[in-house]
Amino acid sequence: MTLLRIPGGLVLPPPPAAAAGPLLPCPLPACLYLPLVQADGRPLQRLAAPGQTVRRGTPLALGQDAAATALPAPASGRIVDLLPLDLPGGGQAPALLLQPEGRDEAAAFAPLPDWQAQSPAALRRRLAEAGLTGLGGAGFPAALKLNHQVRTLILNGAECEPYIGCDEALLRARAAEVVAGAALLARIVDAAEVVIALEDRMHEAAAAVAAALAQWPGLRLQPVPTVYPQGGERQLIQVVCGREVPSGRWPPAMGVLVHNVATAQAAWRAVVHGEALTTRIVSVGGRGVAVPGNYEVRLGTLVEDLIAAAGGYTAQAARLVLGGPLMGQALPHDRIALDARANSVLVLGEDDIRPHAPQQPCIRCGDCARACPVQLQPQELLRLLDGGDLDGAAALGLRDCIECGCCAYVCPSQIPLVDSYRRGKSELARRGAERARADLARARYEARQRRLQREQAEKVARVAARREAVQQEQATAASAAAVVAPGADSIAPGAPAVSSAAVAADNTNPANTASAVPAPSTAMDKSAVLAAIARGRAKRAAAAAAPESTAPPHAAAADGAPAPATGNPATASAAPDDAEARPPAPAQKPAEPSP
Amino acid sequence: MKTFATAGAPHLRAAASVRRVMADVLLALLPGIAVHVWAFGPGLLLQLGLAAGFALAFEAALLRLRGGPVRAGLEDLSALVTAVLFALCIPPLCPWWVSALGLLAALGLAKHAYGGLGANLFNPAMVGYAVVLVAFPRELSQWTGAGLTPPDLATAAAAVFAGQLPPHWDTLASATPLDALRQAAAAQRTLAEIRSQPVFGHAGAAGWELIALAYALGGLYLLWRRVIGWQVPAGVILSVLLLTGAAWLFDAERNPPPLQHLLSGGLMLAAWFVAADPVTGCTSPRGRLLFGAGVAVLTLALRRWGLHADGVAFAVLLMNAAAPLIDEFTRPRIYGHGRHD
Ligand code: SF4
Numbered sequence: 001m002t003l004l005r006i007p008g009g010l011v012l013p014p015p016p017a018a019a020a021g022p023l024l025p026c027p028l029p030a031c032l033y034l035p036l037v038q039a040d041g042r043p044l045q046r047l048a049a050p051g052q053t054v055r056r057g058t059p060l061a062l063g064q065d066a067a068a069t070a071l072p073a074p075a076s077g078r079i080v081d082l083l084p085l086d087l088p089g090g091g092q093a094p095a096l097l098l099q100p101e102g103r104d105e106a107a108a109f110a111p112l113p114d115w116q117a118q119s120p121a122a123l124r125r126r127l128a129e130a131g132l133t134g135l136g137g138a139g140f141p142a143a144l145k146l147n148h149q150v151r152t153l154i155l156n157g158a159e160c161e162p163y164i165g166c167d168e169a170l171l172r173a174r175a176a177e178v179v180a181g182a183a184l185l186a187r188i189v190d191a192a193e194v195v196i197a198l199e200d201r202m203h204e205a206a207a208a209v210a211a212a213l214a215q216w217p218g219l220r221l222q223p224v225p226t227v228y229p230q231g232g233e234r235q236l237i238q239v240v241c242g243r244e245v246p247s248g249r250w251p252p253a254m255g256v257l258v259h260n261v262a263t264a265q266a267a268w269r270a271v272v273h274g275e276a277l278t279t280r281i282v283s284v285g286g287r288g289v290a291v292p293g294n295y296e297v298r299l300g301t302l303v304e305d306l307i308a309a310a311g312g313y314t315a316q317a318a319r320l321v322l323g324g325p326l327m328g329q330a331l332p333h334d335r336i337a338l339d340a341r342a343n344s345v346l347v348l349g350e351d352d353i354r355p356h357a358p359q360q361p362c363i364r365c366g367d368c369a370r371a372c373p374v375q376l377q378p379q380e381l382l383r384l385l386d387g388g389d390l391d392g393a394a395a396l397g398l399r400d401c402i403e404c405g406c407c408a409y410v411c412p413s414q415i416p417l418v419d420s421y422r423r424g425k426s427e428l429a430r431r432g433a434e435r436a437r438a439d440l441a442r443a444r445y446e447a448r449q450r451r452l453q454r455e456q457a458e459k460v461a462r463v464a465a466r467r468e469a470v471q472q473e474q475a476t477a478a479s480a481a482a483v484v485a486p487g488a489d490s491i492a493p494g495a496p497a498v499s500s501a502a503v504a505a506d507n508t509n510p511a512n513t514a515s516a517v518p519a520p521s522t523a524m525d526k527s528a529v530l531a532a533i534a535r536g537r538a539k540r541a542a543a544a545a546a547p548e549s550t551a552p553p554h555a556a557a558a559d560g561a562p563a564p565a566t567g568n569p570a571t572a573s574a575a576p577d578d579a580e581a582r583p584p585a586p587a588q589k590p591a592e593p594s595p
Numbered sequence: 596m597k598t599f600a601t602a603g604a605p606h607l608r609a610a611a612s613v614r615r616v617m618a619d620v621l622l623a624l625l626p627g628i629a630v631h632v633w634a635f636g637p638g639l640l641l642q643l644g645l646a647a648g649f650a651l652a653f654e655a656a657l658l659r660l661r662g663g664p665v666r667a668g669l670e671d672l673s674a675l676v677t678a679v680l681f682a683l684c685i686p687p688l689c690p691w692w693v694s695a696l697g698l699l700a701a702l703g704l705a706k707h708a709y710g711g712l713g714a715n716l717f718n719p720a721m722v723g724y725a726v727v728l729v730a731f732p733r734e735l736s737q738w739t740g741a742g743l744t745p746p747d748l749a750t751a752a753a754a755v756f757a758g759q760l761p762p763h764w765d766t767l768a769s770a771t772p773l774d775a776l777r778q779a780a781a782a783q784r785t786l787a788e789i790r791s792q793p794v795f796g797h798a799g800a801a802g803w804e805l806i807a808l809a810y811a812l813g814g815l816y817l818l819w820r821r822v823i824g825w826q827v828p829a830g831v832i833l834s835v836l837l838l839t840g841a842a843w844l845f846d847a848e849r850n851p852p853p854l855q856h857l858l859s860g861g862l863m864l865a866a867w868f869v870a871a872d873p874v875t876g877c878t879s880p881r882g883r884l885l886f887g888a889g890v891a892v893l894t895l896a897l898r899r900w901g902l903h904a905d906g907v908a909f910a911v912l913l914m915n916a917a918a919p920l921i922d923e924f925t926r927p928r929i930y931g932h933g934r935h936d
C-alpha cells in the first residue's frame with residue numbers, strides 16, 4: 001500500500017545513535033514530586049495527606065475528568081509534605097512530596113488475565129484506577145479517550161519529534177506487550193481495524209512488532225514516511241486513513257482513535273498485570289548532557305535527578321527543554337517534576353541554539369508555507385497578527401495551526417513565527433471566553449426581560465379578569481338564572497382561572513402556591529396549574545435573588561466552556577479559559593428587584 | 596538546581612538566512628554575467644561596479660534615514676542583488692548617471708518608500724529599469740551588435756564616464772533583435788527576409804540566446820538549492836512556448852518561432868530571477884504558476900503591441916501589482932477545511 005505524504009513537513013537528519021539506544025535505568029530518587037494538577041490545568045482532588053504511608057499504585061489524587069483517573073503513587077513510601085512546585089509551562093501547583101522507602105511494595109490491583117471476557121466498561125475502570133493517561137505527550141486520560149466506539153484504532157509509533165527515541169526504544173524492547181495492548185484497546189473501543197504505525201526508518205522495531213503480530217491476526221503494521229510532524233495525530237490519520245480530521249473536531253467523531261504505543265503497553269500492564277502507571281521512558285538527548293539515551297524513569301522524578309542519572313550536564317549545556325526540539329518547552333531550571341507526558345528532556349548546546357543570522361523582515365519567500373503541514377500561509381498569518389488583525393488571522397486558519405514549528409524552523413529571516421501564533425491563539429481563546437461570558441450575561445438579561453414582560457402582561461390580564469369576574473358575578477346575580485351559571489363557569493376561558501391561581505400565588509406564601517391551587521381546581525385545566533407553579537417558582541427565585549438565579553448560569557458555563565473531553569487534547573489552551581468562563585461570583589451580581 | 600535562559604520553540608533552526616538566499620542568487624547570476632561580458636564586452640563589469648557602489652551607498656543612506664540598522668541591512672545583500680539585476684538590464688555603454696538615477700528610483704522609490712526589505716510591492720530593479728527606460732530611451736538603446744568585436748575596457752570607460760561613444764559607433768551599434776523584429780514587422784517584411792541578419796543567431800538572437808541559456812543554468816541552480824520554486828519559471832516558459840508556438844504554427848511567415856521569443860530579450864532573466872523574486876511575487880504554488888503565466892502573456896503582448904521592444908520589465912511590474920490579489924484567490928485548502936467525508 002502506497003501512502004500519501006503529508007504536505008510540507010521537514011525531513012531532518014536522523015537522530016543521533018543514542019536516541020535509539022537501549023533502555024537505561026534511572027535509579028529511584030530520594031524524593032518524588034507529584035504536582036496535583038491534571039494535563040488540562042485543572043487541579044486534582046487530593047486523597048492522600050502528608051504523614052500517610054502509601055504503596056506503589058495507591059491513588060494519591062483523583063482527576064476531575066468523567067473517568068476520575070487516579071494519580072497513583074509511583075513508589076511505596078511516605079508522603080512527607082505538600083509544597084508548591086514550579087510547573088513546566090510556568091506557574092506553580094501544590095505537589096505531594098513522596099519519600100520512597102525502597103521496598104517498592106505495590107498496592108493490590110487484581111490482575112485481569114481474562115480481559116477478553118471483561119466488559120469494556122470494566123476495562124476502562126481499571127485503566128482509570130491505574131492512572132493511565134496518554135503517554136504520547138498530551139496526557140489525556142486514556143479511559144476517557146477510549147469512551148467512544150470507533151472503526152479504526154491507530155497506534156502511534158512514529159516519534160512525535162526528531163531526536164526523541166522513547167517509542168522506538170519501547171518497541172524494540174517490549175513489542176509483544178505493545179501489540180497485546182493494541183488488541184486490548186481495540187476490544188475496549190470495538191475497533192474493526194487496528195494499525196500500528198511506525199516510521200519507515202525503524203527497521204529493528206518493525207521486525208520486533210512483526211514478530212509479535214504473529215499472535216494477533218487482524219492487527220496490521222504500517223510503515224509511514226519519516227517526515228516531521230508525521231507523529232502528529234491529525235497528520236497520522238491523514239496518511240494512514242487517507243482522510244482529514246475536520247477542523248475543530250476530534251478524531252473519534254470520525255471513527256478513528258489514535259493512541260501512543262506506550263499507552264497501549266501501559267494499558268496491558270495495568271489490566272493483565274494489575275500495575276498502575278508509575279514509570280515511563282524518557283528520551284534524554286543533546287550535547288549538554290553526558291550520557292544521552294532512553295531512560296526508564298519513575299514518574300515524579302525531578303529533571304535534575306534524571307540528568308544526574310544521565311551523567312550530569314556537560315560544559316556546553318545552554319538550554320533545557322522538556323519535550324522535543326521543535327515543540328518542547330524551555331525550562332527555566334531543572335527542579336521540575338517529570339509526569340506521564342514527559343517524553344523527552346533535551347539539554348541543547350550553545351551551538352545548537354545560536355541563531356544563524358539576525359532576525360530580518362519577512363521576505364515572503366514562502367518557505368514557511370511550503371513547510372506547513374496544515375497548508376497555512378504562515379507569512380500571511382504573521383503579517384495579519386503583526387498588524388493586529390486577529391480576526392483576519394483567524395479567518396486564514398490560525399486556530400488550525402498545530403504549532404509544529406516547521407515554519408519557524410525553515411524561515412530564512414529567523415522570525416519566531418510560532419511565538420506569534422501562540423500569542424494570537426491565546427488572545428483568540430481569551431476573546432472567545434469573553435464573548436461566551438457576554439453571551440451568557442445577555443441571555444440572562446433577556447430572560448429576565450421576558451419574565452418581567454410576561455409578569456406585567458399577566459398582571460394586566462389579572463386585573464382585567466378580576467374586573468370581568470366581578471362584572472360577571474354581578475351579571476349572574478342580576479339575571480338570577482340558576483341554570484346558566486354552571487355553563488358560564490365551564491365556558492369561561494382559562495384566564496380567569498389562571499388569574500385566581502395567580503391571585504393565590506400573589507397573596508399567599510409562594511411556598512404554598514401548590515396547596516393554594518386546589519380551590520378553583522374544578523375550572524382549571526392542567527396547563528394553568530403548570531403556569532401557576534412556574535410563576536410561583538419565578539417569584540420565589542426573585543424574592544431570594546441570589547442563590548437560585550445564579551445556579552443555572554453556573555451549569556450553563558460548565559456546559560458551554562470548551563470542555564477538554566470534546567476539545568483537541570493537544571491544544572491545552574482550554575484550561576485557563578475554562579476558569580475565566582465561569583460567571584462572576586454571586587456577591588458581584590446585582591440583586592434583582594422584585595417585580 | 597541549575598537555571599537556564601528560556602525561549603520559545605522551536606529550539607533548532609535550519610541554517611538559512613536572507614543573506615544566504617541573496618548570496619545564492621548572486622552566485623546563480625555569474626554564468627549569465629560571464630556570457631554577457633563575452634558577448635558585449637567588459638563594459639558590463641563597469642556597470643556592475645557602478646551599480647553596486649550606488650546601491651550600497653543609497654541603501655545605507657536610506658536605512659539611516661529610516662532609522663533602521665544600517666549594517667544588517669547592507670549585509671543581507673538584497674541591495675546588491677537589485678544592483679546586479681539592474682546592471683544586467685541596461686546597455687554596457689550607458690552613461691554612469693543612468694545607473695545612479697535608476698538605482699535611486701529602485702531603492703528609494705520602490706524599496707524604502709514602501710518600508711524596506713520585504714515590504715515592497717514592486718520589484719526594485721524593474722522599477723529602476725523602467726524609470727530610466729522611459730526617461731532616457733536613447734541611452735538605453737546603445738547596444739552593440741553581438742558577434743562583432745565588443746568595445747574594450749578603455750573604450751567602455753570613456754563611454755560610461757565621459758559619454759564618448761567609441762569611434763565608428765554607427766558601425767558598432769545595433770538594434771537588439773527584438774527591435775529588428777519590430778521594425779521588420781512594421782515594414783511588412785517576412786521573417787525569412789530579416790532572419791538572415793546576423794543579430795538573430797541560431798535560435799533567438801546572437802549573443803542573447805547564450806546569455807539566456809546561462810541565466811537558465813543559474814536558475815536551475817537556484818531551483819536545486821530550493822531558493823526558488825519551479826512554478827514561476829515553469830509558468831513563464833510554458834506559457835511562452837504555448838502561445839508563441841500556436842501563433843507560429845498558425846503563420847510561420849509573420850510570427851517568430853517560440854525559441855526565439857524565449858531566448859531573446861530579458862525573458863529568461865525575468866523567468867528565473869525577477870519574476871521569481873519572492874518579495875514581490877505570489878507565495879502560494881498555484882499563485883506562482885499564474886504569476887509566471889501572467890508575466891509571459893503580458894510580455895508577449897507588450898512585445899507585439901507595446902511602445903518598447905521588450906516589455907518584460909513592465910510585465911513584471913504589472914504582475915507585481917496583481918500579486919496580492921492572485922494570492923488571495925489561490926490559497927491552498929487548509930487541512931480539515933472543506934471536502935469532508
Ligand atoms: S519563511 Fe520567513 S521570510 Fe519566508 S515567507 Fe515565511 S515568514 Fe517570511
Ligand code: SF4
Nearest residue numbers: 372401402404405407
Ligand atoms: S507552526 Fe503552525 S503555521 Fe507553522 S508550520 Fe506548524 S502548523 Fe503551520
